[in-house]
Amino acid sequence: MVLLQLLCGLLLAFSLYGGARSATHIPRQSPLQDVVTWDQYSFKINGTRLALWGGEMHPYRLPVPSLYLDILQKIKATGFNTVSIYIFWGIMEAKRGEVSFEGFRDLQPFFDAAKKAGLYVITRPGPYINAETTGGGFPGWGTYTPGLWRTSNATYVEAYQNYIRSVGEKIAANEITKGGPVILFQAENEYTGWQEPYTEDFEYENRLLKDIRASGVTIPITTNDAFPGGHFVGVDVYGYDSYPNGFDCAHPYTWAPDAVPEWLWGARIAINPEDPNAMFENQGGAIDGWGGAGGANCAILTGPDFERVFYKNQFAMSTTVWSIYMLYGGTNWGGIAFPGSYTSYDYGASIAEDRTLREKYYEIKLQANFGRVSPAYLTTRPQNIGASQGSFTGNQALKTTQVLDVVGNKTGFYVVRQTDASTHDTQAYKLTVPTSLGTLTIPAIGGSLALHGRDSKIHVVDYSAGSTHLLYSSAEIFTWATIDGKDVIVLYGNSGEVHETAFTFKDTTVPTAKVVSGRGSIQQKTLSSTSLAIQFTTSGQTVVQVGDKTTLYILDRENAYQFWVPPSPSNFAHVTAPREPIIIKGGYLLRSATTSEGRLAIIGDLNATTSLEIIAPQALTKTGVTFNGKPVSELKKTNYGSLVGRVSAVLPDVKLPDLKSLTWKTADSLPEIKKDYFDDLWTIANHTETVNPTTPKTPVVLYASDYGYHTGNILWRAHFNATGKETGFKLDVWGGTAFGYSIWLDEIFVGSFAGDWVQGNYEGTFKFLKSLTQGSSHVLTVLQDHMGLNENWAGAGEDFKTPRGIMSYSFVGSDETVISVWKVAGNLGGEDYVDKTRGPLNEGGLFAERQGWHLPEFDDRKWTSGKPTDGLPQAGVAFYRTTFDLNIPDGLDYPLSLVISNSTTNPHFRSKLYVNGYQYGKYVNHVGPQTSFPVPHGILNYKGKNTLAVSLWAMDEGGAQLASLDLKLTAKIQTGFGPVVNAPLTVWTPRFRAF
Ligand code: IPT
Numbered sequence: 004m005v006l007l008q009l010l011c012g013l014l015l016a017f018s019l020y021g022g023a024r025s026a027t028h029i030p031r032q033s034p035l036q037d038v039v040t041w042d043q044y045s046f047k048i049n050g051t052r053l054a055l056w057g058g059e060m061h062p063y064r065l066p067v068p069s070l071y072l073d074i075l076q077k078i079k080a081t082g083f084n085t086v087s088i089y090i091f092w093g094i095m096e097a098k099r100g101e102v103s104f105e106g107f108r109d110l111q112p113f114f115d116a117a118k119k120a121g122l123y124v125i126t127r128p129g130p131y132i133n134a135e136t137t138g139g140g141f142p143g144w145g146t147y148t149p150g151l152w153r154t155s156n157a158t159y160v161e162a163y164q165n166y167i168r169s170v171g172e173k174i175a176a177n178e179i180t181k182g183g184p185v186i187l188f189q190a191e192n193e194y195t196g197w198q199e200p201y202t203e204d205f206e207y208e209n210r211l212l213k214d215i216r217a218s219g220v221t222i223p224i225t226t227n228d229a230f231p232g233g234h235f236v237g238v239d240v241y242g243y244d245s246y247p248n249g250f251d252c253a254h255p256y257t258w259a260p261d262a263v264p265e266w267l268w269g270a271r272i273a274i275n276p277e278d279p280n281a282m283f284e285n286q287g288g289a290i291d292g293w294g295g296a297g298g299a300n301c302a303i304l305t306g307p308d309f310e311r312v313f314y315k316n317q318f319a320m321s322t323t324v325w326s327i328y329m330l331y332g333g334t335n336w337g338g339i340a341f342p343g344s345y346t347s348y349d350y351g352a353s354i355a356e357d358r359t360l361r362e363k364y365y366e367i368k369l370q371a372n373f374g375r376v377s378p379a380y381l382t383t384r385p386q387n388i389g390a391s392q393g394s395f396t397g398n399q400a401l402k403t404t405q406v407l408d409v410v411g412n413k414t415g416f417y418v419v420r421q422t423d424a425s426t427h428d429t430q431a432y433k434l435t436v437p438t439s440l441g442t443l444t445i446p447a448i449g450g451s452l453a454l455h456g457r458d459s460k461i462h463v464v465d466y467s468a469g470s471t472h473l474l475y476s477s478a479e480i481f482t483w484a485t486i487d488g489k490d491v492i493v494l495y496g497n498s499g500e501v502h503e504t505a506f507t508f509k510d511t512t513v514p515t516a517k518v519v520s521g522r523g524s525i526q527q528k529t530l531s532s533t534s535l536a537i538q539f540t541t542s543g544q545t546v547v548q549v550g551d552k553t554t555l556y557i558l559d560r561e562n563a564y565q566f567w568v569p570p571s572p573s574n575f576a577h578v579t580a581p582r583e584p585i586i587i588k589g590g591y592l593l594r595s596a597t598t599s600e601g602r603l604a605i606i607g608d609l610n611a612t613t614s615l616e617i618i619a620p621q622a623l624t625k626t627g628v629t630f631n632g633k634p635v636s637e638l639k640k641t642n643y644g645s646l647v648g649r650v651s652a653v654l655p656d657v658k659l660p661d662l663k664s665l666t667w668k669t670a671d672s673l674p675e676i677k678k679d680y681f682d683d684l685w686t687i688a689n690h691t692e693t694v695n696p697t698t699p700k701t702p703v704v705l706y707a708s709d710y711g712y713h714t715g716n717i718l719w720r721a722h723f724n725a726t727g728k729e730t731g732f733k734l735d736v737w738g739g740t741a742f743g744y745s746i747w748l749d750e751i752f753v754g755s756f757a758g759d760w761v762q763g764n765y766e767g768t769f770k771f772l773k774s775l776t777q778g779s780s781h782v783l784t785v786l787q788d789h790m791g792l793n794e795n796w797a798g799a800g801e802d803f804k805t806p807r808g809i810m811s812y813s814f815v816g817s818d819e820t821v822i823s824v825w826k827v828a829g830n831l832g833g834e835d836y837v838d839k840t841r842g843p844l845n846e847g848g849l850f851a852e853r854q855g856w857h858l859p860e861f862d863d864r865k866w867t868s869g870k871p872t873d874g875l876p877q878a879g880v881a882f883y884r885t886t887f888d889l890n891i892p893d894g895l896d897y898p899l900s901l902v903i904s905n906s907t908t909n910p911h912f913r914s915k916l917y918v919n920g921y922q923y924g925k926y927v928n929h930v931g932p933q934t935s936f937p938v939p940h941g942i943l944n945y946k947g948k949n950t951l952a953v954s955l956w957a958m959d960e961g962g963a964q965l966a967s968l969d970l971k972l973t974a975k976i977q978t979g980f981g982p983v984v985n986a987p988l989t990v991w992t993p994r995f996r997a998f
Contacts, residue, residue, distance in 0.1 A: 035221035036180045039187070041240060044382045044410070045279045045323035048123075048179070048186065052381050054323040054374055055123065055186070057085030057330070058287055061134065063094060064333025064348055066107035066841075066921065067941030068116075069984040070358070074331045075120035076594045076980070077354055079570050081364065082371030082482075085186075086117055087283070087326045090128035091339075092166050093142040097713075097843030098834040099162070102169040106840040106987060110170075114177040117184040121570055124177075125225070125283070125326065127189040128170045130163040130211075134192075135290055135335070135344040137791035137844070138803045143713025144834060146706075146792065146804040149694040153194070153798040155206035164214055171218025178222050188224050189283065190215055190238060194798055195229035201799035208235050227283035231270035242281030242324060243271060247313055248304055250289045252296040252351065255303035258425040258457070263312060265404075268320040268388045281324035282317065288329055288350035292343040293741035293790075294760025297932045298332075301351025307366035308457040312420055314370055315459040319391075319404035319418040321383045327367070330354055334937065337922045338714030338844035342739030342763060342790035345933050346925050357898035357937040359974045360592060365564040369495065372482045372568055379414035379466065383407055392422050396432040401454060403434070413439075415464035419454055427456035438474055439465050439507065440531055445477055446503035448528045448538040452477050453500055468492050471506065471553045474534050478502035478541060478557065482568050484584035487620050489644070491586060493556040495563035496541035502557075505536035506549060514550030519643040521545030523557060544588075546643050554643060565589055569596035569605065585623065589615040590650070594979055601625030604632070606979035608896065609652035617646040631894070631979040654975045657897060660887035662951070662968050669869030672851040672882040672954060675718060675828075676747045676784050682720050684998035685826035686710045686833075696801045699810070703825055706806035707789065712829025715847015716956075719785040719809060720826040727777030731815035735766035737806055739790030741930045743913065745878060745958050747784045748773075752878040755958040757911040758788070760930050763805075768815060785809065786880070786956070788913060789847070828853070831997055838920070840987045845922050847915075849954055851882035854997050857917035859950040860990035871914070871953040874964020883953045887970075891945040896978040899943055901936045901951075903928075904967045912963035917952040918942050919988040928963075937973065940983045 034040065040047045046055055060074055078086055090110065096102045104110060117124045131153055132140035141152065150158035177183030190211050197203065215224060223239035231243045247262050271280060289301040317325050332350030340346070349356035353364035374380060383406045387394055391402035395417060406416040417436060421428075431451040435444045445462070446452060454460060466473040468483035469490035478494035485491075496502045508514070513535045516527050523545030526538045539545065544562045547555040558566070565588050585596050585603070593607040596619075603617065603624045615635060617628060624646055628635040635648035674680050690704040699705065707717045732753065736744045743758030746769055754769035775781065787807075795803035808827075814820040829848040830836055836843045837855070846852040855861060863884050875881045891897055901916050906928055916924035916936055924936035943949055957963035 038180050039222050041223070041279055043277050043279065044321070052378070053084070054325070054381060055085045056325045056371055056374055057083040057087065057122065058327030059087045059089070059284070059329045060331040061089050061333055062110070062113045063091050063107065064335065064339065065939065066336065067939050067983065067986045068107065068109070068112035070939060070941055071113050071116035072120060073358060073980050074354060075116050075122055077360065077592065078330055079120045079122055080567065080592060080594055081368040082375045082568060083122070085123045085125060085326065087125040087127060088113065089132045089134050089140070090126060090170055091132060091134075091136055091140050092129050092163070093136070093138050093140055094842050094844060095170065096142055096166045097836060099142070099144050100165060102166055103839065104173070106842060108842060110173050114183055114185065122184060123179070124185045125187040125189060126174050126185055127192065128167070128174070129192060130167060131795060132192050133794055133796060135341050135348065137338055137341050137714065139341065139794035139796070141792070141795060141803050143708050143792065146708040146806070147694055151201070151799045151801065152795060152803070153191070153207065154201065154204045155210055160207070160210055167211070167214050168218045171215055171220050175219035175221070178220070180221055186222055187240070188215060188220050188222055190224050190226055191235065193227055193229040193244065193796065194235045195232055196796060197798040198800035203234055204798065205237070208237050212237065225281065225283065231267055231274055233274045236274060240278050240281055241275045242283040243267070244284035245282055246286040248286060248309055252289050252291050252301040252304050255296070255300045260423040260425045262424045263316050263420065265316065265319070265388060265391065268385055279323045280321050282322050283324070283326050284328040285317065285325060286313070287327035288332065288352040290344060290350070291932070292760065293345055293927065293930050295932050298347055298349030298351050298356065301349070302361055302363065303351070305351055305363070307363050310363055310366045310370070312424060312457055312459045314367070315418050315420065315461055318380070318416060318461055319385055319406060321380075321385055321406060323381060331358070332356060334923065337842065338789070338791060338847065340791050341794050342741065346923070346936060347933050357900065357973045358896070358939070359898065359976070368567070369479070369481055369563055373461070373480050376480070376482050377466070379408040379411050380416060382410035383416065384409045395434050395436055397435070398430055398432045400428070400430045401432055412465065412467070414466050417462040417464065418459065419462065420459035421454065421456060424457070429453050429455045434462060434477070436464055436475070440474060440534055443475065445475055446501065446538055447505070447530055447536050448503060448526050450501055450538070452502070455497065458497070472509070474505035474507045474530070476502070476504040478504055481558070481563050481566055482586060484586055486584045486618060487644075489552055489554055491554045491556065491618055493558065493563070493566055493586065495558040495560055498542050498559035498561065500541050501538065502541055503536055503538045504555070505530060505534055506553070507534045508550070509533070511550065516547050516549045519546050519548045520641065548643065567593040569593040569607070571595060571597050584620060586618040587615060589613045591976060598623040603628045605630045607631065608976050608978045608980070609650060610974070610976050612649070612651045615648050615650055617648070619646075652977045654895070654977060657891050657895070659970050659972070662885070662887070662970055663870065663872055665885045665887055667868065667870040667883050667885045668863040668866035669881055669883045670851070670856070670863070670866045672849050672880040673786070674850055675720065676750050678750065682826050682998070684996055685720065685828050688719070688825040688827045695804055695806060697804070697806050701809065701811060705809035705825060705827070707808045707827060707829055708806065710827050710829070711833030712827065712848060713792065714844045715789055715830055715852065716849050717787050717789050717807065718828045718848050719787070721783040721822045722824045723781055723783070723820055723822045725775035725777060725779050725781060726817045726820050727775055728817040729771060729775050729814045729820055731768055731770040732783060732812065733766070733768040733815055734785070734812040735764060735810040736785065736787050737764040737808060737810055738788050739763045739793065739807065741927055742788040742790045743958060744785055744787040745956070749781055752960060755878065755911065757929055757958050758927065764810065766811070770815075828998070831994060837994060838989070840989050841921055849880060851954055855991045855994050856882055856884065857922070857952045858920040858991035859988055871955055871965045871968055874955060874962055875957050876962040878957050878960055878962065880954060880956045883955065884950065886948055886950050888948055889943065889945050893982055894978060896940070896974070896976040896980065898940070898973045899938055900971050900973050901938060902969045902971050903934050903965055905931070905934060906964070906966035909957070909959055909961045909963040911958040913956045913958070914965065915954045919944060919950050921986070935973070941985050944985055944988060945983070
């Protein structure tokens with residue numbers, strides 16, 4: 004939260020400088036390839052103009068490669084054609100010089116899946132990525148690498164080169180020029196703000212561009228300025244980001260009246276008029292931090308109403324490169340998160356963390372499909388930016404942007420919205436616009452149009468839908484297709500709204516329109532000898548025939564949500580009209596439709612039994628229709644040419660284990676405080692110097708990262724001989740927001756700082772309960788949480804180097820007491836982490852983790868029985884293990900979550916949840932907000948044995964226990980998605996020198 008405020012403040016400060024093109028403009032690369040080209044309107048692929056519309060997911064936040072295709076098909080099914088990904092340096096090169104693409108870090112399965120889904124890929128490998136990721140993507144060893152990062156400083160440049168070369172080679176091998184799906188390469192991330200007194204480092208920018216090219220990358224290099232501020236304009240295609248509704252998920256209904264950023268257009272056109280308008284990140288959800296409001300609230304803040312208003316503003320700005328951040332957030336499993344984010348990275352995105360679809364997904368589908376069938380949009384320019392209020396409606400409460408195709412046939416797109424974005428009032432209006440028939444006022448038949456609060460509409464003028472010429476339409480277009488010589492146009496509006504659509508006819512006399520299905524009625528009026536207007540109310544579904552060449556589907560929004568234009572697999576969406584003219588109503592998700600020998604095969608997902616309506620060329624369905632391989636039942640032809648049928652969802656109950664009645668084993672995970680514990684294998688913290696910009700106040704450096712420990716829990720041990728005067732210990736521990744720590748003197752618990760959602764460090768004084776004998780030797784043990792490294796949003800800033808560890812300490816009552824040796828333990832092996840499959844951030848420094856107790860097949864037979872819901876009676880750390888079987892049949896997508904209920908008795912405790920060895924939940928009972936931890940299929944073995952392990956760190960004298968722990972279904976979906984292959988669930992093996 005605090006970080007976020009800082010960031011926002013920073014942005015505000017920088018936006019004051021926005022707008023001007025930098026004087027030091029670096030010449031562009033001459034094109035190295037001719038597959039991906041662009042002009043001022045849009046990109047072109049192999050010469051075909053197209054909009055690159057899509058959104059972001061992070062492969063590293065879903066460590067089950069076989070599920071990539073699930074998410075990618077869901078993105079494709081909205082009508083989008085592009086996916087954007089960050090690549091996280093810190094997990095690829097956890098040890099300097101050793102870049103690893105092992106396990107979930109392999110990029111190839113992702114590129115292959117994107118190709119299979121038919122999506123283009125924008126790669127964003129940094130070196131800096133931000134992304135609510137520990138260190139903003141920088142590796143932990145960066146904290147002890149001198150020099151200013153994100154500058155041309157030689158030590159930094161040397162540091163990133165190995166990674167950029169390796170990752171660049173992987174990307175280059177998957178470029179579209181080599182048959183792969185990758186079309187763009189983003190350099191850096193929001194290289195927009197700099198720590199004073201530094202400013203934009205052009206030498207760094209040039210160096211990075213050179214290094215990227217040297218790795219073999221030939222596709223255009225892009226950048227995302229945090230706003231159109233004219234930074235890093237030396238890339239091939241400059242773009243920017245926009246998060247217009249902010250991040251306050253606790254007030255999800257609060258919008259600023261002037262939140263719609265119309266100004267972006269003017270700012271960006273001043274910077275790069277020769278490029279398409281490219282928004283590389285547009286808000287698709289929001290960050291939520293410890294103590295926050297939860298992903299569901301963020302989904303409200305950025306819900307369907309937000310999408311209607313803010314995304315339609317993209318149309319108002321002729322945006323042809325548009326990427327939503329995030330479309331699927333995923334999970335900060337292990338130590339992925341920075342301190343401002345907890346385990347869930349649900350983000351309130353359209354595709355929820357458990358991979359289910361939110362209503363906002365369906366709203367995106369309406370807009371994306373419209374874009375896809377509107378080639379005229381690709382060469383548009385907004386005509387009245389900054390002068391939209393009252394325009395074309397005469398109503399000052401409305402803003403209307405006129406967006407005209409300035410190259411083609413003068414199609415007009417009129418984007419109407421409320422002047423006060425926050426209002427809930429409805430405005431009545433008439434639209435007076437130029438058309439090929441002269442100036443017309445819509446509706447022409449009578450009455451008026453209405454715009455609800457928090458809504459926006461795109462009215463088209465002189466729009467071609469096949470051979471049908473729409474003179475105008477106030478009802479919005481979902482899609483259209485020419486099927487067996489007839490144009491099918493799917494129109495929609497809110498339920499109960501009055502709309503008008505008019506046609507111009509070239510070769511025939513004006514026909515009459517008639518309702519052929521549904522309860523709606525129409526009024527019609529001949530506007531001229533060649534034009535006909537029809538007026539209707541959008542409610543339910545009404546089908547109207549206009550002459551014998553045009554069929555209109557008139558829908559309310561709820562019905563429109565049910566329509567799909569299923570892609571044909573492996574068809575890169577680089578043409579604006581659908582390749583297969585197939586439109587289908589029904590189903591929770593339609594992934595694809597293919598046809599062979601007159602049989603149409605639909606692949607999709609259902610959450611209920613449903614009817615299907617198939618609008619397709621007769622030849623494609625001659626011999627039937629199947630859904631997920633089974634014939635669609637009750638298939639019959641409607642009187643207006645489509646086919647209807649029924650598909651039944653079979654959603655059987657499945658048996659889930661009752662976690663509390665399982666056999667659980669437990670062991671102490673804090674043997675370090677025992678008398679007979681030897682810490683001889685611990686790292687001696689004996690550095691007397693550090694390059695860290697934070698100057699230590701202690702005789703030896705007590706920053707965990709200086710000793711190679713960058714994640715998870717950190718333990719410290721201080722050996723000393725008492726003077727006898729010590730009455731307590733004072734120390735300042737740094738761990739990041741929501742961290743905590745506990746201290747023991749020998750075996751005796753001294754106290755804890757439980758932590759809260761505000762403080763990233765805490766200086767506390769803790770009293771000893773026993774007096775110490777002069778000359779006696781003792782050990783203080785400090786267990787601290789590490790919430791990730793800070794991000795490093797500002798270039799030349801060193802925020803990510805902020806230490807985790809002990810900043811200062813002293814004995815109360817005795818200045819003379821000397822700590823003879825400090826020792827530190829983090830994850831076993833530090834940068835030489837043991838588990839190469841699960842990567843460098845999965846394990847922390849708890850005894851249990853160092854021993855690998857969280858892994859499958861560890862032999863716990865000698866342990867005692869005990870459950871996390873029984874807990875432990877005093878401060879300490881206990882570890883629990885159990886196993887259970889699952890047997891969930893293929894063809895069911897039944898997402899599961901581990902659910903903890905908040906405990907109010909002995910509330911101060913922290914738990915980590917490990918599923919088959921993957922750390923899939925970090926729970927801080929007294930901070931929250933997360934209590935439900937989705938665990939994907941593939942981390943959970945749906946067909947056989949699972950190992951569940953829980954650590955419980957009780958921070959108070961009275962101990963702690965989980966109030967409850969359950970495995971729960973979060974949805975029941977029948978899926979056409981192929982088998983999910985488990986992530987490698989490697990088992991425990993003896994650990995060399997584990998201590
Ligand atoms: C933008 C970053 O580029 C992205 O990595 C992520 O952190 C996102 O914000 C927030 O989720 S930064 C922008 C908010 C200034």
